[in-house]
Amino acid sequence: xxxxxxxxxxxxxxxxxxxxxxxxxxxxxxxxxxxxxxxxxxxxxxxxxxxxxxxxxxxxxxxxxxxxxxxxxxxxxxxxxxxxxx
Numbered sequence: 001x002x003x004x005x006x007x008x009x010x011x012x013x014x015x016x017x018x019x020x021x022x023x024x025x026x027x028x029x030x031x032x033x034x035x036x037x038x039x040x041x042x043x044x045x046x047x048x049x050x051x052x053x054x055x056x057x058x059x060x061x062x063x064x065x066x067x068x069x070x071x072x073x074x075x076x077x078x079x080x081x082x083x084x085x086x
Contacts, residue, residue, distance in 0.1 A: 041068045049075035
């Protein structure tokens with residue numbers, strides 16, 4: 001890989017990391033539930049947007065696999081997904 005191409009890719013990754021860091025301050029917690037995890041629990045971290053039609057199947061599938069807690073980051077859903085989860 002040429003040095004210039006490598007430098008451009010590195011610069012692009014750096015810009016994306018800075019953007020992600022700035023955006024992390026826009027996250028807000030919607031539920032007042034406390035997070036308690038045991039050592040043997042299986043946790044699921046999910047990012048979703050407008051997934052209400054598939055959400056019940058998704059949750060049931062992963063509960064059957066043994067997931068005990070879900071941590072959901074909503075990406076601006078407007079179909080009622082967060083209300084369903086809360």
